Amino acid sequence: MDLIPYSRQSISEEDISLLIETIKSDLLTQGPKIGDFENSIANFFNVKYSVVCSSGTAALHLAYAALGVNHNSLGIVPAITFAATANAFRYQRADVQFCDVDPETGLILLDSLEECMANVSEKQKEECNVIAPVSFAGSVAPLDKCRNIAEKNNFFVVEDGCHSPGAWKENHQKKIIKSGACINTIASTLSFHPVKHICAGEGGAVLTNDPKVAEKAKKLRNHGINRPYNDSHEKPWYYEQEDLGWNYRLTDIQATLGMSQLQRLASSLETRRYLAQRYDQALAQSPFEEHITRPALEKGHAWHLYVIKFKDYKLRDLAYKFFKSKNILTQIHYIPLYKHPYYSKDLGELNLPGAESFFKCCLSIPLYPELTEIEQNRVMDTLEQFLNRK
Numbered sequence: 001m002d003l004i005p006y007s008r009q010s011i012s013e014e015d016i017s018l019l020i021e022t023i024k025s026d027l028l029t030q031g032p033k034i035g036d037f038e039n040s041i042a043n044f045f046n047v048k049y050s051v052v053c054s055s056g057t058a059a060l061h062l063a064y065a066a067l068g069v070n071h072n073s074l075g076i077v078p079a080i081t082f083a084a085t086a087n088a089f090r091y092q093r094a095d096v097q098f099c100d101v102d103p104e105t106g107l108i109l110l111d112s113l114e115e116c117m118a119n120v121s122e123k124q125k126e127e128c129n130v131i132a133p134v135s136f137a138g139s140v141a142p143l144d145k146c147r148n149i150a151e152k153n154n155f156f157v158v159e160d161g162c163h164s165p166g167a168w169k170e171n172h173q174k175k176i177i178k179s180g181a182c183i184n185t186i187a188s189t190l191s192f193h194p195v196k197h198i199c200a201g202e203g204g205a206v207l208t209n210d211p212k213v214a215e216k217a218k219k220l221r222n223h224g225i226n227r228p229y230n231d232s233h234e235k236p237w238y239y240e241q242e243d244l245g246w247n248y249r250l251t252d253i254q255a256t257l258g259m260s261q262l263q264r265l266a267s268s269l270e271t272r273r274y275l276a277q278r279y280d281q282a283l284a285q286s287p288f289e290e291h292i293t294r295p296a297l298e299k300g301h302a303w304h305l306y307v308i309k310f311k312d313y314k315l316r317d318l319a320y321k322f323f324k325s326k327n328i329l330t331q332i333h334y335i336p337l338y339k340h341p342y343y344s345k346d347l348g349e350l351n352l353p354g355a356e357s358f359f360k361c362c363l364s365i366p367l368y369p370e371l372t373e374i375e376q377n378r379v380m381d382t383l384e385q386f387l388n389r390k
């Protein structure tokens with residue numbers, strides 16, 4: 001039986017021929033493809049600025065650093081996310097506080113966010129602090145509500161949108177909230193890792209409508225170096241390092257692939273939505289519905305992940321192994337970050353009930369645009385075999 005991964009990239013012939021063209025060109029890094037890619041991203045997300053960089057992690061780091069996050073800052077992060085959302089605060093020596101998530105959706109829990117805020121001192125609120133909601137799995141986080149809470153407490157909101165390009169959601173007032181649009185946030189971030197919607201090999205982007213954040217992020221991605229003069233100046237070669245930044249540059253090769261993938265984002269989203277609907281239909285039947293909670297079929301979901309939840313959490317690890325024995329890979333998204341030794345050594349034993357409940361039961365089953373209906377049926381047949389096993 002062929003291996004079915006939980007996710008994988010889609011590379012077209014067009015991607016390959018464009019890549020060959022770029023590899024043969026004069027500039028491989030930070031050439032003309034970077035600006036083109038940045039403009040296309042800004043247009044797609046309807047934001048003023050996009051700053052591409054070497055990974056989603058780098059994008060989070062650049063966004064936080066560009067805002068001024070430092071060793072006096074506090075970052076509030078939902079406990080169910082990839083380590084990068086929190087780690088990027090630690091790169092700046094900021095403190096991290098973990099917030100609980102909704103046990104159904106894995107999205108930041110607003111009551112818990114309010115509780116976190118109640119514990120932040122008035123003095124701390126004078127620092128550069130950030131709430132980093134994650135639009136987990138492809139479902140837009142409650143960005144408007146996070147913004148209200150942030151405004152009352154003098155925090156910035158940076159959306160970790162690495163799972164959710166193209167996602168949208170209607171709020172209670174029937175207003176559409178789009179991931180990445182930076183309407184309720186000072187910045188949003190993307191990842192171009194192969195399992196993400198736009199694959200560039202590696203890569204990421206900071207999206208923002210704030211010119212200062214964009215300018216600073218751009219400078220920090222290249223060591224903090226500024227080139228103040230244009231070609232008509234007597235010293236056009238002059239540059240100076242104004243801040244301590246990093247080499248977080250994206251290459252023209254990566255931008256070429258990312259750009260080509262961005263052109264297909266609408267159709268790949270459609271495919272992901274179609275496959276999610278097929279899973280939903282299948283899982284609504286017996287024997288699945290007795291054992292499994294399926295994710296809500298939101299219209300604007302971007303379906304980076306399809307996360308099922310076992311009603312009896314003891315079945316989750318057994319199911320993981322059963323799938324693996326049938327050459328189907330699944331994943332756990334995520335172990336609550338506060339359980340990792342790096343965080344627990346400082347924070348002690350935390351136990352956020354929503355995050356614990358989500359973590360215990362969750363399993364991400366295969367979903368990616370090239371997953372065929374036959375392969376998807378094999379996933380469902382295998383799950384049925386597992387549930388019916390003696």
Ligand SMILES: Cc1ncc(COP(=O)(O)O)c(C=O)c1O
Nearest residue numbers: 055056057082084162191192193
């Ligand atoms: C929610 C989230 N944020 C950030 C990242 C970091 O992205 P990258 O792997 O491109 O550094 C990831 C990667 O998996 C992620 O899932």
